[in-house]
């Protein structure tokens with residue numbers, strides 16, 4: 008069913024009215040009106056900046072869940088203040104919460120929010136501190152290295168390169184280094200930039216003829232934190248610019264911390280000279296936390312946020328949410344929202360009900376998707392025998408489906424390259440990188456090929 012922004016918001020308000028205390032509802036949501044719906048958000052106008060803050064703070068989670076209920080999928084809500092002399096610009100975005108794909112907690116303040124400057128600490132999320140980071144087997148080395156670097160920036164490991172899957176704490180640790188240094192010396196100039204933003208700023212600087220200013224801004228920092236450098240793959244001009252920034256800072260003994268979803272060598276389309284520089288200091292990985300660490304994280308979150316979760320509930324969540332720390336956090340938020348919406352005490356049955364959708368969809372995708380299944384579906388699509396893909400034969404009709412199968416296994420299952428190589432007759436990891444890169448390049452150049460791969464992927468994901 009298609010909704011207009013107005014209808015959609017009215018429906019959400021109806022549901023919210025049943026659940027929220029009447030005076031609060033009237034005061035804070037009475038004057039709200041949705042003005043637009045786009046692919047990435049529902050824009051809702053409220054009369055004052057106070058409304059923006061209050062609604063975000065008190066009703067953000069509930070409204071978001073209700074919108075998801077009405078729409079059948081999560082969609083961020085952008086609150087806009089229309090009253091008084093206030094600017095008619097998006098003020099704050101209610102993120103779908105940490106469990107959802109599009110935003111991390113604190114992301115409204117991170118990165119993309121403030122264009123232009125590298126003001127000290129302006130981009131740091133103050134909740135991301137060492138105090139709030141739970142150290143376990145999975146992240147010990149990374150945490151210790153960050154602490155060492157925060158104590159003696161530019162001296163020990165430069166650069167410090169952190170890598171690991173989504174939601175495992177890379178950004179948190181990186182900000183913790185910045186927060187620590189800033190707490191000791193507020194005059195330090197700290198730059199935090201997701202590498203995508205670095206690229207966007209560079210493009211703007213080139214267009215407006217201000218590359219000199221761009222360079223100066225980055226080269227004058229005492230600590231540069233560059234998040235998600237895997238994004239630089241294939242972006243040659245940005246890599247080149249970054250290479251020079253890196254050298255200038257490194258020569259000046261300024262600390263650099265980088266994060267990525269994989270080690271430097273495995274970032275396809277990253278220049279050799281950058282790979283080698285990224286490996287100069289220390290490369291440390293973050294793995295999935297084990298059960299004990301997951302419980303410790305839940306205990307800490309509950310304590311820090313003043314929530315009471317008994318041991319059984321924590322055990323239930325820790326046993327079921329295994330894919331990342333972000334998933335753990337998302338589970339707690341969902342559970343809290345559920346309990347307040349339904350006026351029920353937090354318990355294991357409630358946790359089961361709250362997490363039902365999340366867990367089921369994951370189980371379905373993980374039980375049915377295996378490297379073997381992916382190979383079979385790809386083989387069928389390209390009309391070759393599945394076993395032939397794992398053989399050493401180098402005939403041309405096998406090359407393309409083999410590359411595609413490698414690519415999809417990396418994309419959908421995230422297996423390490425070495426393991427993928429093993430699945431295909433013991434090919435080494437550089438062959439796997441080459442294959443994956445080839446698929447990505449061809450997808451960029453040939454829409455027909457890209458569609459074909461997207462169709463196969465959708466088929467696999469829908470299993």
Ligand code: ADP
Pocket residue numbers: 105111112135139140141142146171172173174175176177178179180304332333336
């Ligand atoms: P990444 O950058 O690796 O995708 P983030 O740093 O954004 O992950 O972490 C996701 C969420 O999980 C954040 O809210 C972060 O505070 C939290 N988190 C991750 N690891 C830990 C940890 N060891 N202890 C406490 N919180 C953590």
Ligand code: MG
Pocket residue numbers: 177178179234
């Ligand atoms: Mg991150």
